[in-house]
Structures are given as structure tokens and as C-alpha cells.
Amino acid sequence: xxxxxxxxxxxxxxxxxxxxxxxxxxxxxxxxxxxxxxxxxxxxxxxxxxxxxxxxxxxxxxxxxxxxxxxxxxxxxxxxxxxxxxxxxxxxxxxxxxxxxxxxxxxxxxxxxxxxxxxxxxxxxxxxxxxxxxxxxxxxxxxxxxxxxxxxxxxxxxxx
Numbered sequence: 001x002x003x004x005x006x007x008x009x010x011x012x013x014x015x016x017x018x019x020x021x022x023x024x025x026x027x028x029x030x031x032x033x034x035x036x037x038x039x040x041x042x043x044x045x046x047x048x049x050x051x052x053x054x055x056x057x058x059x060x061x062x063x064x065x066x067x068x069x070x071x072x073x074x075x076x077x078x079x080x081x082x083x084x085x086x087x088x089x090x091x092x093x094x095x096x097x098x099x100x101x102x103x104x105x106x107x108x109x110x111x112x113x114x115x116x117x118x119x120x121x122x123x124x125x126x127x128x129x130x131x132x133x134x135x136x137x138x139x140x141x142x143x144x145x146x147x148x149x150x151x152x153x154x155x156x157x158x159x160x
Contacts, residue, residue, distance in 0.1 A: 018079075021087040026105040028087060030080035034071045040113065043075065044068040047085050050119070055092035063095065063121035067106065070113040070140065076106060095121045099131040107135050114140040116147055 021028060047065040054061055065085065084105070088098060103117045116134035132151040136144035 018083065021083060022090055023087060024091040024101075025087045026084065026109075028080055028084045029105065029109050030077040031074040031109060032077055034073055034075050036071075037073060040070055042068055042070055045078065045081060047082075050085055050088065050098075052088045052095075052098050053090060053092040054124075055094060058092065061095065061121060061124065063098075063119045065099075065102070066118040066120075067102065067116070069106070069110070069115040072111055072113050072137075074110045076110055095119055095129045096131040100133050103133045103135060113137050114143055118151075 045065075045067040047067070050063045050065040052061050052063070053059065067081075085102075091098075093101065099117045099119045103115060106112075106117075107115055114134070114136045116132065118132045119130065121129045121131075130151075132148070134144050134147055
């Protein structure tokens with residue numbers, strides 16, 4: 001069981017009076033210590049209700065965001081991640097930008113061994129956009145290249 005001291009920096013988890021952000025804010029993200037340092041494992045988050053705004057028209061865009069990472073010392077707390085992703089609701093950026101912003105913010109926060117972010121956005125004007133971005137430390141560079149190459153297989157995304 002985690003000690004109270006190790007949970008002190010988690011201010012959002014269990015807080016009933018959390019205010020939902022109206023503007024993009026990476027400051028919402030909180031971390032906790034990985035208690036399994038030295039063991040490689042994958043953590044995946046699935047956010048099927050991601051929304052953002054078109055930077056030109058201001059119209060809402062709807063997407064499904066998947067985040068997977070191999071932790072090193074720090075891990076992102078899920079409620080803070082939910083609020084962070086919610087903060088994109090009034091943020092105007094292209095789908096590709098949102099995926100890369102999320103990748104960069106989480107990389108800076110956690111310094112994981114490997115991190116990838118995938119967006120599956122609903123069609124706009126008859127075109128769906130599926131941006132994918134990933135980063136890796138030197139030991140996981142081969143994984144990064146392999147996963148990037150796999151994302152050129154569009155058959156995996158065709159909905160039947």
C-alpha cells in the first residue's frame with residue numbers, strides 16, 4: 001500500500017470540488033512514483049470522447065485518443081489526465097497538433113522509456129484523420145521506428 005506521503009502531491013484524485021478547465025492547461029497533469037522500476041510494462045489510456053476546436057472555423061472536432069507508454073520513474077495520474085484532455089475542449093488546433101502537444105506534454109511530465117499517442121478523429125468534410133506520434137529513449141528507439149512504420153497500415157483503421 002502507498003504511504004500518505006507518496007500521495008500528497010495528488011491534489012485532484014478524490015477531490016469532490018474539482019473545477020473543469022475551460023482552457024488548455026498542462027499544469028493540470030499530476031504524477032506519482034512508479035513502484036515497479038526495472039520492470040518494463042505498458043500503460044494504455046483510452047479517451048473515446050476527446051473534443052477540440054478547429055482553429056479556423058471554431059467548429060468542434062471529435063476524436064478518440066489512445067495513449068500508451070512504458071514508464072520509467074514517474075507515471076501520470078488518470079484523473080489529472082482526464083481533466084488535461086478535457087482542457088482541449090475550447091482549444092483551437094489541428095488534429096495533428098493536438099496529438100503532438102499531448103505527446104510533448106506527457107514526455108516532459110514523466111520522462112518515460114517510450115510514449116505514443118494516436119488520434120482517431122471523426123470525419124470532417126468526408127475525410128477522417130488518424131494522427132500518430134511517438135517518442136523513445138535510446139534503448140527503445142527500435143520500438144519507436146517499428147511502431148511508426150506500423151501506422152502506415154491504413155487497413156487497421158478501416159471500419160467495416
